[in-house]
Structure formats: structure tokens, C-alpha cells
Amino acid sequence: MNEMKKKVMVSGIQPSGDLHLGNYLGAVKNWAELSDEFDCYYFMADLHTLTVRQDPAALRRRTLTQLAQYIACGLDPEKNTLFIQSHVPAHSELGWILNCYTMFGELSRMTQFKDKSAKNSDNINGGLFTYPTLMAADILLYQPDLVPVGEDQKQHVELTRDIAQRFNNIYGETFKVPEPYIRKVGARIMSLGTPTSKMSKSDPNGCVFLMDSPDDIARKFKRAVTDSDRENCVRFAPDEKPGVANLMNIYSSVTGKTFDEIEKEFAGQGYGAFKPAVGEAVIDCLRPLREETDRILKDKAYLESVYKEGAAKASYVANKTMRKVKKKVGLVAQS
Numbered sequence: 001m002n003e004m005k006k007k008v009m010v011s012g013i014q015p016s017g018d019l020h021l022g023n024y025l026g027a028v029k030n031w032a033e034l035s036d037e038f039d040c041y042y043f044m045a046d047l048h049t050l051t052v053r054q055d056p057a058a059l060r061r062r063t064l065t066q067l068a069q070y071i072a073c074g075l076d077p078e079k080n081t082l083f084i085q086s087h088v089p090a091h092s093e094l095g096w097i098l099n100c101y102t103m104f105g106e107l108s109r110m111t112q113f114k115d116k117s118a119k120n121s122d123n124i125n126g127g128l129f130t131y132p133t134l135m136a137a138d139i140l141l142y143q144p145d146l147v148p149v150g151e152d153q154k155q156h157v158e159l160t161r162d163i164a165q166r167f168n169n170i171y172g173e174t175f176k177v178p179e180p181y182i183r184k185v186g187a188r189i190m191s192l193g194t195p196t197s198k199m200s201k202s203d204p205n206g207c208v209f210l211m212d213s214p215d216d217i218a219r220k221f222k223r224a225v226t227d228s229d230r231e232n233c234v235r236f237a238p239d240e241k242p243g244v245a246n247l248m249n250i251y252s253s254v255t256g257k258t259f260d261e262i263e264k265e266f267a268g269q270g271y272g273a274f275k276p277a278v279g280e281a282v283i284d285c286l287r288p289l290r291e292e293t294d295r296i297l298k299d300k301a302y303l304e305s306v307y308k309e310g311a312a313k314a315s316y317v318a319n320k321t322m323r324k325v326k327k328k329v330g331l332v333a334q335s
């Protein structure tokens with residue numbers, strides 16, 4: 001029987017910090033649900049992290065931990081292609097070529113470049129500036145239909161589309177022009193300390209990491225900011241009570257309960273009961289993920305087999321695109 005070709009998805013996360021609840025609920029958990037429907041490529045974007053100084057040993061540890069976490073969070077390596085970006089040299093190769101089809105002005109307009117160069121004013125390197133062309137290469141190599149990303153990466157996917165269209169206009173159909181795939185609100189988890197900004201690894205206090213101990217998680221939720229009014233009532237009102245809304249969102253995401261059900265469950269009980277309950281629900285949700293990650297990390301041979309096989313599968317597809325690109329631009333084929 002002729003099987004319908006599945007749509008292709010590609011995404012990556014930089015191992016520049018440990019994965020947190022926002023990364024899980026907003027990205028990896030959803031990716032796992034797409035495994036059957038799509039042909040998915042997920043990678044550790046290790047080359048991207050070099051735009052900011054990294055401790056080499058910590059980078060290696062976080063890259064492997066992230067892979068173990070992808071698997072523990074439900075990304076089955078049999079159904080998804082999981083790999084380490086630097087293991088597929090085509091990413092760097094195509095990144096260079098695409099640099100030559102991307103304008104200085106376009107790169108200058110990227111808000112992430114402006115933000116990161118403001119934060120790292122002592123290290124505004126070329127990689128930070130050309131980061132979007134490497135990201136475009138990450139994507140275009142796999143000819144995907146969709147790129148699941150957070151809102152903040154939309155601009156980079158749009159630039160990727162522009163680069164692909166420009167290349168196709170010069171050389172004829174070479175790259176599929178992909179769409180960003182951005183999930184609705186709800187998946188945006190906010191900081192427990194500052195509920196008006198998103199939960200981020202750069203704000204460890206308001207951030208729950210997947211590998212945090214149950215005690216740490218309980219403590220972080222007990223300290224979570226709720227609201228400054230004296231209502232002390234669990235009610236979904238994101239504008240008036242962003243902290244409470246965020247906790248309800250987290251509780252709903254990990255238990256599957258609706259906001260109505262949550263309001264009823266905590267009616268008349270106040271934040272004193274609600275905050276620890278959210279903490280407990282998160283502990284229960286993350287415990288199996290943490291234990292499974294630890295178990296996988298101990299099985300070095302298995303982890304190695306996953307990333308080797310992932311790199312081989314990814315390279316096969318990536319090299320096919322590379323051959324096409326090299327031929328189009330006029331590079332001499334080796335064989």
C-alpha cells in the first residue's frame with residue numbers, strides 16, 4: 001500500500017541551560033504528541049550556544065542531559081530523529097552558504113541580536129550576528145512543512161522563509177518554504193517570581209527546572225507571587241492576577257483540569273492551600289521524568305546509540321539537500 005508521506009517538523013533547543021517547566025509544557029511535551037502524525041527532527045542546538053561563552057564540561061553535560069530528557073519526556077527515538085546539531089556537519093556547511101544569501105540589514109533587524117548584544121556587550125561576536133542563518137540551515141536542510149517554536153523565534157523563521165524564497169528565485173525550487181507552528185496561549189508559562197515575564201533559565205528563582213528536587217519545587221511554589229490585592233481567591237483573571245492565572249495555567253497543564261474545575265476545587269480555601277497543591281501536582285508530574293532521565297543518563301551505551309543513529313538518519317536527509325544546493329551554486333561535486 002502506498003503510505004501517505006507525513007508532514008515534516010524540525011525544532012531544536014539550545015543546551016545553554018537546564019530544561020525547565022516552561023520548556024516542557026510549552027515545547028517538548030507537545031512535540032511528543034506530534035510523533036505519530038509527523039516525521040519529526042529534534043536536535044540539541046549545541047553550535048548555537050557558542051555565541052555566548054560556555055563552560056565546556058557543563059555544555060557537554062547539558063547536551064547529553066537534554067537528550068535524555070527529550071526521551072524521558074516521551075520523544076521515542078524510534079519515532080523521532082533525535083540528534084546533536086554538531087554531529088551533522090551539513091548544518092555549519094549550509095549555514096555558511098546561506099550567509100552569502102542573507103543581507104547585513106536583515107540580520108541587523110533581528111530583535112534577538114539586539115537583546116543579546118545588549119546583554120553581552122563585551123562579546124558581540126560574528127556568531128551572535130549570523131545566528132539566524134545557522135538556524136535557517138538547521139531548518140531548510142530537512143525540507144520541513146512546519147517549525148514548532150515559541151513566539152520569540154517567529155522572526156527567525158520568517159527570515160528563514162525569506163532566505164529560502166530568495167535562493168529558490170535565483171536557482172529554481174530548492175528549499176521547501178516552511179511555516180512557523182506556534183501554539184496558542186496557555187502554553188506560555190510565566191516566572192513564579194515575576195509573573196509578568198516568561199519563565200526562563202536566565203531567572204533561576206522564578207524557574208522550576210525538570211531536575212529540581214521535590215523539596216526545591218515545593219519551596220519555589222510556596223514562595224510564588226500571587227497578587228497584591230487582599231482577595232485571596234483562586235479566580236482566573238490574567239490581567240488583575242497574573243500570578244494566580246499562571247499557577248492555574250500550570251495546574252491545568254499538569255492535571256488536565258479546566259479553570260472552572262480548579263476554581264471550584266479551591267473555592268473558599270485561598271492561596272495558602274492552592275500554592276502547595278500546585279507544587280505537589282508539579283512534583284508528581286516531574287518525578288517520573290526526573291527518574292527516567294537519571295536512568296537513561298546512566299546507560300551511556302544506549303544514549304550513544306540514540307545520538308549516533310539520530311545523526312546518521314539526519315545526515316542522510318541533510319546531505320541530500322546539501323548535494324542539491326552545492327550543485328545549484330556551482331561547487332564541484334566530489335564524486
Ligand code: ATP
Nearest residue numbers: 022023026027149150187188189198199200201202
Ligand atoms: P532564555 O533564558 O535564553 O530566554 P529559555 O529558557 O526561554 O531561554 P529557549 O531555549 O528560548 O528557552 O526555548 C526553548 C523552547 O521552549 C522554545 O520552543 C520556547 O518557545 C519554549 N519555552 C521557553 N520558555 C517557555 C515558557 N516560559 N513557556 C512556554 N514555552 C517556553
Ligand code: LTN
Nearest residue numbers: 010011012013014045135138139
Ligand atoms: N533559536 C532557537 C533554537 C533553535 C531552533 C533551530 C528552533 C536553533 N535552531 C531550528 C527551531 C528550528 C532558540 O533559541 N529557542
